[in-house]
Amino acid sequence: MATDSPLIIALDYPSLDQALCMADQLDPTRCRVKVGKELFTRSGPAVLEALHGRGFEVFLDLKFHDIPNTVAGAVEAAAEQGVWMVNVHAAGGGEMMRAAARRLQEKKLATHLIAVTVLTSMTQDVLAGTGVAGALDEQVMRLAALTRQSGLDGVVCSAREAAALKSSLGEAFLKVTPGIRPHFAALNDQERVMTPAKALKEGSTHLVIGRPVTQASDPMAALSAIEAEIA
Numbered sequence: 001m002a003t004d005s006p007l008i009i010a011l012d013y014p015s016l017d018q019a020l021c022m023a024d025q026l027d028p029t030r031c032r033v034k035v036g037k038e039l040f041t042r043s044g045p046a047v048l049e050a051l052h053g054r055g056f057e058v059f060l061d062l063k064f065h066d067i068p069n070t071v072a073g074a075v076e077a078a079a080e081q082g083v084w085m086v087n088v089h090a091a092g093g094g095e096m097m098r099a100a101a102r103r104l105q106e107k108k109l110a111t112h113l114i115a116v117t118v119l120t121s122m123t124q125d126v127l128a129g130t131g132v133a134g135a136l137d138e139q140v141m142r143l144a145a146l147t148r149q150s151g152l153d154g155v156v157c158s159a160r161e162a163a164a165l166k167s168s169l170g171e172a173f174l175k176v177t178p179g180i181r182p183h184f185a186a187l188n189d190q191e192r193v194m195t196p197a198k199a200l201k202e203g204s205t206h207l208v209i210g211r212p213v214t215q216a217s218d219p220m221a222a223l224s225a226i227e228a229e230i231a
């Protein structure tokens with residue numbers, strides 16, 4: 001079931017049952033859902049089948065980062081399971097990203113392929129600790145430009161970089177932004193955050209939201225408040 005909503009709800013749960021319990025409260029015409037490392041490692045492809053069966057478009061967020069042949073195979077495997085979107089780490093390099101994009105093209109698989117630039121939990125200091133000397137926003141721009149040159153559909157970045165990416169790489173290049181925090185929500189381990197309405201205004205094309213909804217005392221009320229804010 002396709003939706004026009006920019007919202008992607010992160011189903012970061014330790015079991016299939018818990019993830020489906022949340023999914024059953026959500027409406028596939030009002031949001032997409034994201035399956036990440038913990039849930040997929042525990043439940044495997046069964047979670048994708050269950051969510052597809054309920055009509056959801058699924059972003060499989062496994063952030064592949066390996067040699068080109070391995071990543072191309074992993075992306076193909078994800079796409080064959082019918083996911084709407086899959087991601088890799090842009091830091092894996094242009095060869096890796098091109099191999100993955102080429103594989104999807106060769107196999108005529110329509111899954112969106114995007115790349116993570118700099119994680120939204122990272123600050124300038126944390127980035128420097130990995131050996132990247134320059135400014136964090138420059139690193140995001142560099143990796144996003146490499147991602148586009150490599151033939152991918154967009155990036156994961158923080159909403160704080162969305163406006164600059166929109167002006168340099170265009171509106172059609174996807175800017176999928178986690179680190180979304182409505183005023184009522186805690187920061188948790190996120191650093192580069194923004195509210196939902198501001199993120200869209202800055203040029204985010206999709207908002208990834210987990211704990212502000214899934215850990216809320218009333219998740220549906222939290223989701224409705226976010227929808228009202230962006231309406």
Ligand SMILES: O=C(O)c1cc(=O)[nH]c(=O)n1[C@@H]1O[C@H](COP(=O)(O)O)[C@@H](O)[C@H]1O
Nearest residue numbers: 010036061119120156178179208209210211
């Ligand atoms: O690729 C991602 O989805 C991702 C990239 C990133 O830079 N930051 C980030 O938080 N994420 C994911 O987005 C979700 C954010 O969840 P909350 O912090 O609970 O809203 C988590 O599932 C993260 O794994």
